[in-house]
Amino acid sequence: KLDNHPSGRHFLHIPGPSPVPSRVLRAISYQTIDHRGPEFGAFGLELLQKIRLLFKSDDPVIIYPASGTGAWEAALVNTLNPGDTVLMYESGHFAALWKRLAQRIGLNTEFISKPGLEGWRGGVDAKAIEERLKSDPDHLIKAVCVVHNETSTGVTSDIAAVRAAMDAANHPALLMVDTISGLGSANYEHSGWGVDVTVSGSQKGLMLPPGLSFNTISAKALAASKTATLPKAFWAWDEILEANQTGYFATTPATNLLYGLSEAIDMILGEGLDQVFARHQKLALACRAAVKAWGLEVLCQDPSVYSPVVTSVLVPESIDADALRKLIHEKYNLSLGTGLGKLKGKVFRIGHLGDCNELSLLAALSGCEMGLAAYGFTPKASGVVAAQNILM
Numbered sequence: 235k236l237d238n239h240p241s242g243r244h245f246l247h248i249p250g251p252s253p254v255p256s257r258v259l260r261a262i263s264y265q266t267i268d269h270r271g272p273e274f275g276a277f278g279l280e281l282l283q284k285i286r287l288l289f290k291s292d293d294p295v296i297i298y299p300a301s302g303t304g305a306w307e308a309a310l311v312n313t314l315n316p317g318d319t320v321l322m323y324e325s326g327h328f329a330a331l332w333k334r335l336a337q338r339i340g341l342n343t344e345f346i347s348k349p350g351l352e353g354w355r356g357g358v359d360a361k362a363i364e365e366r367l368k369s370d371p372d373h374l375i376k377a378v379c380v381v382h383n384e385t386s387t388g389v390t391s392d393i394a395a396v397r398a399a400m401d402a403a404n405h406p407a408l409l410m411v412d413t414i415s416g417l418g419s420a421n422y423e424h425s426g427w428g429v430d431v432t433v434s435g436s437q438k439g440l441m442l443p444p445g446l447s448f449n450t451i452s453a454k455a456l457a458a459s460k461t462a463t464l465p466k467a468f469w470a471w472d473e474i475l476e477a478n479q480t481g482y483f484a485t486t487p488a489t490n491l492l493y494g495l496s497e498a499i500d501m502i503l504g505e506g507l508d509q510v511f512a513r514h515q516k517l518a519l520a521c522r523a524a525v526k527a528w529g530l531e532v533l534c535q536d537p538s539v540y541s542p543v544v545t546s547v548l549v550p551e552s553i554d555a556d557a558l559r560k561l562i563h564e565k566y567n568l569s570l571g572t573g574l575g576k577l578k579g580k581v582f583r584i585g586h587l588g589d590c591n592e593l594s595l596l597a598a599l600s601g602c603e604m605g606l607a608a609y610g611f612t613p614k615a616s617g618v619v620a621a622q623n624i625l626m
């Protein structure tokens with residue numbers, strides 16, 4: 235019933251879950267096998283090795299059968315103690331949700347925020363992090379947590395700059411990064427950027443259904459986990475890592491999603507990571523050109539951190555972004571992302587991630603353009619034509 239659309243296919247352009255390619259769907263449909271049997275061990279060993287390539291990681295990747303929120307929690311409970319202070323940066327709605335989670339599990343959170351929407355229209359301010367760490371001579375701050383690609387705003391922050399800020403402050407806090415919506419679409423370097431725990435998820439750039447999430451763990455984070463006392467059982471790294479040594483999992487893995495993951499990694503590596511990132515950059519550039527042509531504003535104000543994954547479009551006060559989205563969904567069978575938190579009703583978000591190409595983006599832009607006109611807003615010029623000029 236759910237995919238019983240009147241005709242043609244549904245255009246899923248929310249910033250995740252993203253469309254799942256047929257190749258991945260087929261892999262997911264293979265028979266579920268014995269997760270303790272010999273075939274599984276060989277499959278698991280290969281998968282756990284090749285997934286490191288996506289994170290550009292020399293360190294192990296833990297795979298949870300959970301959504302991204304689970305992996306957020308896992309990163310914190312494995313490395314920290316009750317009452318520890320974590321420094322977080324308010325880059326948008328997901329940064330705020332991670333902070334709320336940290337508070338709920340008994341951490342003391344410090345949030346670097348800017349007034350109003352200011353912090354939501356640019357990247358993480360590494361200088362502000364450096365200054366705060368320099369004023370912590372007793373090293374009470376145990377972790378710095380930032381979001382790489384803020385899905386709510388369409389901003390991809392410079393994680394290498396955050397690492398450099400921490401080094402400049404000579405501060406030993408762990409660096410934890412959420413790249414739930416960045417991985418597989420925007421360049422990410424777990425080892426090269428000196429990240430201690432990378433958190434990610436399956437349903438965005440990896441082109442999988444929701445249901446898997448990841449922690450990639452540096453040696454320093456692993457060492458912290460040996461003494462960390464926040465309560466944990468299901469999320470505990472030690473038992474999982476031990477089982478992973480032989481390609482198995484501590485609990486029943488999401489076998490069929492792992493088949494899909496293996497296939498998706500092959501697809502991404504087959505296209506080439508650099509080619510995948512360049513494709514996303516080009517689609518994002520075309521999308522922004524369309525927004526400009528319509529006479530609307532991209533939420534992100536700093537071109538150096540425009541997201542290759544998602545573009546948030548600010549609408550004038552005369553438009554209720556959610557009513558516009560509803561109209562577009564009903565009329566053109568196109569799903570766009572809603573405005574989250576402070577942005578409710580103010581933006582709609584166009585996802586251009588994962589299994590997306592020129593024509594799928596152009597179709598989405600066309601739906602937006604017709605929807606804007608149907609809503610009563612006359613676009614200044616054709617965004618579709620502006621995007622075509624970039625994509626030709």
Ligand code: PLP
Nearest residue numbers: 301302303328383385414415435
């Ligand atoms: N972090 C970011 C950047 C996200 O985009 C999301 C989900 O969209 C989450 C965290 C939460 O992940 P999940 O909804 O899979 O639990």
